[in-house]
Amino acid sequence: MLDSLQHLPSAAGSSSELAAHFTDLAPPLTARQAAVEAARCLYCYDAPCMNACPTDIDVAGFIRNIHEQNIDGAAYGILKANIFGGSCSRVCPTEILCEDACVRNNPAEREPVRIGLLQRYAIDHAHFNGHPFQRAPSTGKVVAVVGAGPAGLSCAHRLAMLGHDVVVYEAREKAGGLNEYGIARYKLPGDFAQAEVDFLLAIGGIEIAYGRKLGVNLSLAELHARYDAVFLGIGLGASRALGLTGEDAPGLMAAIDYIAALRQASDLASLPVPRRAIVIGAGNTAIDMAVQIKRLGAAEVTLVYRRGMESMSATGHEIEIAKANQVQIRTWAAPLEVLLDDTAKVAGMRFEQTRIEDGRLVRTGGYLEIAADAVFKAIGQGMSEEGLQEPLARELSREGERIWIDERFRTALPGIYAGGDCVAPGQDLTVQAVQHGKLAALSIHNDIQSTSEAAWPT
Missing domain, CATH: 3.50.50.60 (FAD/NAD(P)-binding domain)
Incomplete structure (x- = not known):
């Protein structure tokens, strides 16, 4: 991967010395700091911070839970809206989203409630007995997801919650997408990205097939014929x-x-x-x-x-x-x-x-x-065209180089959905990719359940 730089000298210093430069960018809050910060929240009835959150986290609600020392309740509320709440608390640009909307963000008070750090505190200190979410009874449906990044895994997790089985196809050797491969090391240090993936998969019903790349050893036409629905979370890899x-x-x-x-x-x-x-x-x-x-x-x-x-x-x-x-x-x-x-x-x-x-x-x-x-x-980054050259894939409508979707994340091909960075709308944020995956899963669920009910004899 770094062949172009092999003529350059190696980093100066030992690996441990260099690793010290890649610890957490923002130190976590202590219990006392979290309590003081949570007490600053006014629990606004119209919660502008929640309106600014792409994943619709009940910000005032989880902060109130922290204030009341119900840490598990705070974490549950966050994860219910955003299963990647841990990584998003570290990488999300809260300064232009929820914290920018905070009513305490004014000249008199000088700074908003530190929502991102409070979210991190809740996730890091939660202690669930098993996975916090249970699967619904099996629907007998199986959905294919292409891409194990935040959009694809968010979609897979929500589908699993709704009782569907999911097979995720991932080109690389690890899941996580940009969280694993594309975020600065000092923002998601250690093995946090993989631990979050493991937590997500613990709900059950999700299988990941690694080393499978669309257009190389994976065919959209085959997926379309084999599964009840297909979600494309292929990102922008070029x-x-x-x-x-x-x-x-x-x-x-x-x-x-x-x-x-x-x-x-x-x-x-x-x-x-x-x-x-x-x-x-x-x-x-x-x-x-x-x-x-x-x-x-x-x-x-x-x-x-x-x-x-x-x-x-x-x-x-x-x-x-x-x-x-x-x-x-x-x-x-x-x-x-x-x-x-x-x-x-x-x-x-x-x-x-x-x-x-x-x-x-x-x-x-x-x-x-x-x-x-x-x-x-x-x-x-742009769309990698390698996976979209087969006849069926060429039928996907495009907006510029990205895949066109309707308001329910449906592409121009029935049964095929898309979300995350590969689709036209959006800001290319992790938090937005998570929301796309979640909403697409709900759309897929409604569509395939409606189809099943329509086919059921009366």
Whole structure:
């Protein structure tokens, strides 16, 4: 996976020393801190924080449970709405969702209730006797889910709760999707992502088939014929290209590939680390990449974006993390040329300076060169077309490169549903993918039950 960087030296320091740089980004609340924070909640009757939560968690309700020391009740309420409540409490951008909507978030009080940390406290301190949710009586129906990421597993769990059996097909060797392979290691440290998957699967009725990839050794037509319904949670697995000469040179690679290798590495000291790095992009993935390579020992890390700081899709909180880790941010510079050394390896990049003119981004003719041993592109992911080339898959309607769905997550093909990053609407957030999977499961349940009832003789 990191072949492009094998000419670079390994990270300096022992694996244990490096691991110390990837502990929890935000320390958890103590019991006393959680009690004090929960007491700040006003339990608003119209709960704007709940309205801002993509998964409709009863925020005021679970905080009241914490205040009343009913931790299991708080966790149950969270998980009922969002089975990935643990990871979402760590990676969800609460600063632009529930906490932004909190009524205490005003100039007089200066900060909202720390909802994300309270959610984490509830999940981390719950002690259930077995799985908190029970399966409904078996319906005899079996549903296929393609992709074991947050959308697919959320869908599978809800279907299992409703009494259906589910077979999840996953291309990689582990389940979890971006939680396992794509989130900064300091946000979901240790084996938290896998522990959450194990917890989810404990409901029963869910089988995962690993190493099965749509378009390679898995056919949509076969799934459509074999199962009562199919849910596609295939995400956006293809890294977009810069479209520049030299893009395949050693030293230039997709940020998501390095992040995946970092998350899976048992020995951080074995990872290749450049002395100087460039990260191209403006989203949270770009920030994750820049901060992590800095923590691994890169002396200089420069994040470059073609527009201004105000246009960056990364949240203000993420940008502050980058600054705190001494990541340099250069704006108004568009990639122009990959600079190579005498051995055809990356030596830096040339950028053309940009500005807004009449509402459009234009190039100014001014140039900027930044020396680097490695360049990481984090300019977004696109749909991998490999799995959508068979005749049946080509019948899926598209909006741009994403799969079209109706308001009930049904695609243009009867019996096939989709959700998460691969569909047109949304913000590409983990929490939203979880909601898509949950709502799609309810839609699938209603549709296949209605079909069964219609076919039942009177």
